[in-house]
Amino acid sequence: MRVARVGDGIVRAQLPNGLRVIVKEMHAAPVAALSVWYRVGSRNEHSGITGISHWVEHMMFKGTRRYSECDLDRLISRNGGVNNAFTWLDFTTYYETLPADKIALALDLEADRMANARFDSRAVALEREVILNERQMYENSPGFRLGEEIQAAAFKAHPYGHEIIGYVCDLQALTREDLYAYYRQYYAPNNAVIAAAGDFDAGDILARVERRYGRLKPAPQAPAVAAVEPPQRGERRVVVRGEGDTDYLSLAFHAPAATHADYMALVALDSVLCGASGLSFFGGGGSNRSSRLSKALVDAGYAADVGSSLVPTVDPFLYTLQATVMAGREVAEVEAKVWAELERVKREGVTRVELDKAIKQTRAQVVFSTETATNQAFWLGFSEVIADYTWFTTFLERLMRVSPEDIVCVANRYLTRDNVTVGCYMGQDKANGSSGA
Amino acid sequence: MVAAAHRKVTHWSRPRNRRAGPRVRLPSLPHSGNIACFSLVNGVNLYVYENSSTSSVVVNGYLEVGALDEPSATQAGLAGFVADCLTRGTQRHTYEQLYEQIEAVGASLNIYGGMFTTGFFAKSLAEDLPLMLDLLSDVIRHPTFPESEVAKERAEWLTDLHERATSTRAMCGLAFNELCYPESHPYHYSTDGYLETAQAITLDDVRRFHATFYAPAGMVIVIAGAVKAERAHDLVAAHFADWATTRPARSVNLEAPPITERRCRHVHIPGKSQTAMLLGNPGPSQLDPQWLTCAMMNSIFGQFGMYGRLGERVRKEEGLVYYIGSRFEGGLGPGAWNVYAGVNPGAVERVVEIVRAEMRRIRERKVRPAELDDNKAYFVGALPLQMETNEGIAGQILNMVRFRRGLDWLLEYPERVYAITAADVQAVAQRWLDPDRYALATAGPAVGDGA
Secondary structure, eight states, rough: EEEEEEEEEEEEEOOOOOOOEEEEOOSSSSSEEEEEESSSSHHHHHHHEEHHHHHHHHHTTTSSSSHHHHHHHHHHHTOOEEEEEEEOOEEEEEEEEEGGGGGGHHHHHHHHHHBBBOOOOOOOHHHHHHHHHHHHHTTHHHHHHHHHHHHHHHHHSSSSGGGGTTTHHHHOOOOOHHHHHHHHHSSSSSGEEEEESSSSSSSHHHHHHHHHHSSOOOOOOOOOOOOOOOOOOOOOOEEEEEEESEEEEEEEEEOOOSSSTTTHHHHHHHHHHHOOSSSSTTTOOOOOSSSHIIIIIIITEEEEEEEEEOOOSSSOOEEEEEEOOOTOOHHHHHHHHHHHHHHHHHHHHHOOOHHHHHHHHHHHHHHHHHHSSSHHHHHHHHHHSSSOOOHHTHHHHHTTOOOHHHHHHHHHHSSSSSGEEEEEEEEEETTTOOOOO | OOESOOOOOEEEEEEOOOOOOOOOOOTTOOOTTTTTEEETTTTTTEEEEETTTTTTEEEEEEEEEOOGGGGSSGTTTHHHHHHHHGGGGGSSHHHHHHHHHHTTTTOEEEEEEEEEEEEEEEEEEGGGGHHHHHHHHHHOOOOOHHHHHHHHHHHHHHHHHHHTOHHHEEEEHHHHHHSOOOOGGGGSTEEEEEOOHHHHHHHHHHHHHHHHHHHHHOHHHHHEEOOOOHHHHHHHHHTTTTTOOOOOOOOOOOOOOOOOEEEEEEOOOTTTTTTEEEEEEEHHHHHHHHTTHHHHHHHHHHTHEEEEEEIIIIIIITTTEEEEEEOOOSSSSSSSSEEEEEEEEGHHHHHHHHHHHHHHHHHHOOHHHHHHHHHHHHHTTTTTHHHSSHHHHHHHHHHHHHTTEEEEEEEEHHHHHHHHOHHHHHHHHHHOOOSSSSEEEEEEEEEEEEO
16 A cells, blocks of 8 residues: 655545545544545536436445444434435435544445445435436426426536436336446446545554455446537526425626646635535535625515536636526516626726735634534545645635636636527416516 | 525423433533522623634523514514614724624624523634623623614615525424414513514614613523633623613513414425424423423434434335424423425325324333433433533533523433433323324425425
8 A cells, every 4th residue: 555644634545446545634523534436426417327426426325235224324323423324416425424433333334335335226216216206306306396497407418417326217217237337337446546544543544454454356437528618609508497486596607626727716706606515515604695696686676596517627617696686676687687697797807905805804704614524525626626626625725716807808808709508497386577588 | 595404403302200221421511510600780791612622612691582572563573673773883893893792702702682591602712702701791781772773784684584584494483373362471482583573663763771670680691611710700700790781671571372273374486496394382491391302202203213203104215304302492481393394296195194203202202221322322312412512611601501400410410310210201191292283284385285
């Protein structure tokens, strides 16, 4: 095993079978977190198998050779821990947080299901129903229905164009054999990263990883994702009609990948427009009432709230601005206000004060998001999957190098009418005289 | 885009004294020896937990004012609306100035009205604690409720209520409370109010409510993080010690008559794919001496692992739901016990059948020793995770104070948990779960619309 101490108390290692490991000691609380990351998500899917990454994730809780379905959850809980998993665009991750002296249990469970998940036929059939139920839960939200249409319109070639949960037709057609073959292709040490943080000795964790994972066989190299989204040549629009009397507006712009040189300038611009985002998949972030879009839309009475989403991804994804239209206002009015603010950035730029505010907000979010072992393990693993661990450890430093000119530059480059997909959800139950499409 | 996940997890729980169980490593538990307590003469109580391992600080607490102080059901939502309007402008700051200051330092400040109390929560870097306490005191004590700003807040409230009307979970919750509690009971009404009340409440109502009920007596402030206790005390005293307002005493009857039959209601929301479901009865408050046993029974029934016994039967064995669980909602006052689930419209009847069968089982048969032992181990073993953040620590201290448990509650906690017997669990199940008399609320597509 190759081991390197790389600063910030972080230790990286790689096993001969290709498994990457990143570990950080944290001794503030007697807690430890483990997360196991597989480089597979909806990015690796294509028409006909949408949702398969997520379904495989569900199957990983249905039992292994050593642990029954009941044991997998029961053992974590009875040892005072929590566990879960989620599937994302670029990865699937499994995580456990436990009292520090119980972390070996998580290492053992995860090693077992990396190679020995059962995929029992009856469990596959039952889980199909569970996932269809999960999709129904999402479909109850107008935001999900609108987002699904926007993604589909924004991407013509790249698999980022479908929702992670997958389409119903694919969920109904996938077989046990499809799922198992997919598992065998992507769940292997050479396609995984283990991240651990907490109140332990890093050397001890590495030794345990080597003992438990060192014997697992690598899989043949998974096929690379070759799709490249062609440049957008003009505005796209989608309208979703549905229940309720509230309208929602989204503007989704193609945005650079997390490792692109423009990414941090876009982070700064997002802070100015919509406030600093919480740097955690587990919530966080403060209010955004002093941001430009909140002042122009919410304070001025056009929207009940505004939000944004800039997701760090392996391939270029989307930067999305969202607004809930205030009762009595028209979607078109809100959209015009958004464009006016975007044009203002391009025309007038941003002030040094606004940029300093974005930096202070991000500094606070970095502190908040690294206080727990769970979040530390999350960021270490996440960064290793999309780039390497320095993506997060240098996040603030790189943000501080962004200049007001950089922000104008990315506003002009990405926030354009030729690069946008505009999505409107039109509530159909309005009283007479209220807004239409 | 949605991160498709295996499940969602929530939990927490309370107790009694008997034999001890296995020891757990709990070095940083807050207790009377490491929580600094201060009382101001006006009735404000401050609790400080120093945590030098972080560079942030959390302020969590409440005032004794809430929806129970609303004059009538025609003003439902008033307490929450007043709380929302506090940051709309003060004697020293405009709305814009307040948020500019808070957000410029990456901090957050939230104030929210509940049934019994109005809660507040602030989080910032430790260096910004003085600013946050200054702003907290300013908005609580000196709001001016500018007319134009209150109008904006009302417009946002109305939009929220319009959105609520198409939320299956929210509408199911409203219907459930209406079934559980008679019109004469405060819980019959939503603390978020209704379109009619949101339009009818006047600016005078808002100002009068604040002037009448916002007072220091009974206010609790918990501060956890990178601050010295004396420093925190000095800051709090500087901002709150001269607050001398008093409020009229509160007198309400929260006794809920038992449900004597099966009460069902479906809220039809066209265009939805899934039905939200709540099934249950009025339950106890967290002041009930049996609360911890109730929490244990509930964990076994619908929480432990993946949704306890409910998860085993309804999700794992039959694949009928993505999420299902159960909870006691009681706080300072009694609250309902209920089962919650998102169900395919065609499967509601089957899920209700299984839930009722499981209610009968836990009432009629004692839980197995291994099952009880697993849940006890979870209750005690999970404590370190709940103390990992300043939010977690402050939340635990606040609960010890709010529910009058004593500041050594967590030290005694393992002993209390391990004292619970299978007979205790069965007794509380028999007391609070009734498979034949209950409220069942659903909201979603037309009944029978399922795939």
